Amino acid sequence: MQFMKLAQLISLGISGLIAVTAVQAQSGSTMAKVNGVAIPQSRLEFIVKARTAQGQPDSPESRKALREDLITEEVIAQEAKKQGLDKDPDFQTQLDMARQTALVRAYQVDYIKKHPVSDEELRKEYEALKTQMGDKEYKAHHVLVATEEEAKDIIARIKKGTKLEKIAEEKSLDTGSKSKGGELDWSPAASYVQPFAEALTKLKEGQLTQQPVKTPFGWHVIRLDNVRPLKVPPFEEVKQNLAQRVLQKQFASSVNDLRSKAKVE
Incomplete structure (x- = not known):
């Protein structure tokens, strides 16, 4: 991604x-x-x-x-x-x-x-x-897998207490964040592919997506960690x-x- x-x-x-x-x-x-x-x-x-x-x-x-x-x-x-x-x-x-x-x-x-x-x-x-x-940027974690079934299983595991970070290190297909437990850098929503961006903006801090999010890359499980104002560099x-x-x-x-x-x- x-x-x-x-x-x-x-x-x-x-x-x-x-x-x-x-x-x-x-x-x-x-x-x-x-x-x-x-x-x-x-x-x-x-x-x-x-x-x-x-x-x-x-x-x-x-x-x-x-x-x-x-x-x-x-x-x-x-x-x-x-x-x-x-x-x-x-x-x-x-x-x-x-x-x-x-x-x-x-x-x-x-x-x-x-x-x-x-x-x-x-x-x-x-x-x-x-x-x-936009005027905000987001800090999030995610797990990327190949199928909807895998993503649904991950959501169920997290709800039962398994850490998203642990699952990301084991299963995520996103090589850029896999080694960091699925951690993504601070970024505005527009930096993400749709419908990942839309799903991210609908979450509250600390909330996990209840359903897998499909993008051209595969199926995502997303957790929003924090939100802050976006600092735009001067002209x-x-x-x-x-x-x-x-x-x-x-x-x-x-x-x-x-x-x-x-x-x-």
């Missing part, structure tokens, strides 16, 4: 998509020469730009290491050409695929440049997420992740539109 808080939810986006941006390096500049073959400086700058966009530091030491890597790659590539590997059909297929991947990446970067997200759009997304997540704290989320939705819509217009035979 997957349970996400607000900060986690809005962090899901196209961080990988916007990590790589176009690089304008000096035309004709050379990083190094290997057997007379020039390695352009733009190749190094492109890698550095991509790494720094992902939060990795740009330092003389990292540049030196990258330079050595590029030189080694050039040495190997030259030897591969000597052996005629560049004429191999599989290599040509890989080359075509790499070119297509680069074109897709270029399109993504160009799309991001041409579709800046306004503060108004970000605040609208922020408010929508706040509404979606400025999640603004960048909100931009990624909005861009992700816009880009997906654009791609779907392209697919709908394409003639596929």
Whole structure:
């Protein structure tokens, strides 16, 4: 099962998509020469730009290491050409695929440049997420099993005094909570799959579901332990992740539109 808080939810986006941006390096500049073959400086700058966009530091030491890597790659590539590997059909297929991947990446970067997200759009997304997540978060335990009969048996056992935690460790199919006796992290109801979320919000603190709850994962026995107000992170704290989320939705819509217009035979 997957349970996400607000900060986690809005962090899901196209961080990988916007990590790589176009690089304008000096035309004709050379990083190094290997057997007379020039390695352009733009190749190094492109890698550095991509790494720094992902939060990795740009330092003389990292540049030196990258330079050595590029030189080694050039040495190997030259030897591969000597052996005629560049004429191999599989290599040509890989080359075509790499070119297509680069074109897709270029399109993504160009799309991001041409579709800046306004503060108004970000605040609208922020408010929508706040509404979606609600104003409470829940602490609960659960046991996940494959059949309704198993779940009903578990409810009966708990009512007779067997600890839910013990049963969860023995039987639960949820590997994320099994070792913790079925314990789930504090989460808003919207973080849970339906109808798990609905069942959870109807329980009182300390109460157990009287009937098994069916979801796409299986059958659940749920116990609500506690409820508290949900602390929503401030807008400025999640603004960048909100931009990624909005861009992700816009880009997906654009791609779907392209697919709908394409003639596929």
